[in-house]
Amino acid sequence: MTKRPPQAVALLSALLLAAAAGCTAAGRPAPARLAQSGSPASASTAGSPAGKGFTLVASGDVLPHTSVIQRAADDAADSADGDPPGDGHDFRPMFSGVKPLVSGADLALCHMETIYGDEDGPFSGYPAFVSPPSVADALKDAGYDGCSTASNHTLDDGREGVRRTLDRFDKVGLKHAGSARTAAEAATVTTYGAGSAKVAHLAYTYDTNGYPLPEGQPWAVNPMKQDKIIADARAARKAGADVVLVSVHWGTEWQTEPDETQLSLGKALTASQTGGRPDIDMILGTHAHIPQAYEKVNGTWIVYGMGDQVAGEMFNHSGARDLRGNYGSIGRFTFAPPAAAGQRWQVTRAEFVPQMMDLSSGRVVNLPAALAKDPDQSEYETAQDAIGEAVLGRGAAKDGLTMAK
Secondary structure (H helix, E strand, C coil), X not given: CCCCCCEECCCCCCCCCCCCCCCCXXXXXXXXXXXXXXXXXXXXHHCCCCCCCEEEEEEEEECCCHHHHHHHHHHHHCCXXXXXXXXXXXXXXXXXXXXXXXXXXXXXXXXXXXXXXXCCCCCECCCCCEECCHHHHHHHHHCCCEEECCCCCCCCCHHHHHHHHHHHHHHHCCEEECECCCHHHHCEEEEEEECCEEEEEEEEECCCCCCCCCCCCCCCECECCHHHHXXXXXXXXXXXXXXXXXXXXXXXXXXXXXCHHHHHHHHHHHHCEECCEECCCEEEEECCCCECCEEXXXXXXEECCEEEEECCCEECCCCCECHHHHEEEEEEEEEECCCCCXXXXXXXXXXXXXXXXXXXXXXXXXXXXXXXXXXXXXXXXXXXXXXXXXXCCCCHHHHCCEECC
16 A cells, blocks of 8 residues: 555445455565475476366455554454463454455465564554554464565565564464565565465565665565566576466555556566466456456456455545445465476466455455355445456456356
8 A cells, every 4th residue: 555544435336246356676686496385296296287286365455554453452352262462462353254265275375565563562554554463373373375575565664674574474484475684585486385386476566655775675675677577487487486476566546447557567477478388377466455357468367456355444545435445355266287297377267255344343254255144234245246346347257257255
């Protein structure tokens, strides 16, 4: 998110039945090696017909405003076992509604937009966010394997904010891509084992809200530059990645349609190939605060914007309360191994799950699942329809995108 007021307005109605869901740095060296988690098969096995496919789940901005932090403090105080994590903020209940979906994936990635403070604070919301580190505990508990950490808020508390955030990720066992504490870390590609694939995750941001890079640390945050992204993707592939995922913090806030930068950069990135094979297998977008479209471009899926997963009351650029700021989509994609070694892993199923941050309960809601239990929830139905209209707005249904639970 950019410098802006928190958000809101009224919405629209729906369109389809299937509908529902829907900062700057200097260059650092191209990644030269892979940091692995899990135990994927060797490249030769992963590229064979005997390879095992996997499901990917990806979700939007985690943006704890002051009201969200207070909710987590209240949940910690109300915790039945009397043992909330570390600093007295329990974010785990907030993610409980999407935990089955997230934990059920072979690989689950989030976007951590803000940085963390010390255990005991102080914490803050907009405009310079400093979040309780126990957010990471909740993300891990929900089933996430890692997150992109490059955003326009990555430098809200300078190099110390970056260090505290990534230290907490390491402590709870979450991987991260997009920001770094050292040059060596910046030059190491984040990878995961999913099915029999080695999956590389790269992340970039359009800006850092004018905050300068820490002195002597031009690699602290990844800049969203076309040549750099392609070079990094090619380096990841050369180092053994079967699937390359790119997260980008981009777009125009409060604008449903992707802007010219998203369209042109997305087209260029998906067109880039080496030896007839695409360099990038999927683009996952964040930042606009509202759901944006999914689209297949040059045979590659782009999620222009997943919207906010966690956020407080949101106000758009006109100063009006805008409910869309609490709407989002979760992308779920099934990847299958190629028929022959060296070919592309294919997305055989593309789905989206509409979700909503319900401010009255302080919970992230899986909308299709909630409406299946109780269809007479008009607020949820309105949200699902609006998300679906946005997600399917560029014709992704014709390429097989469907709504899932």
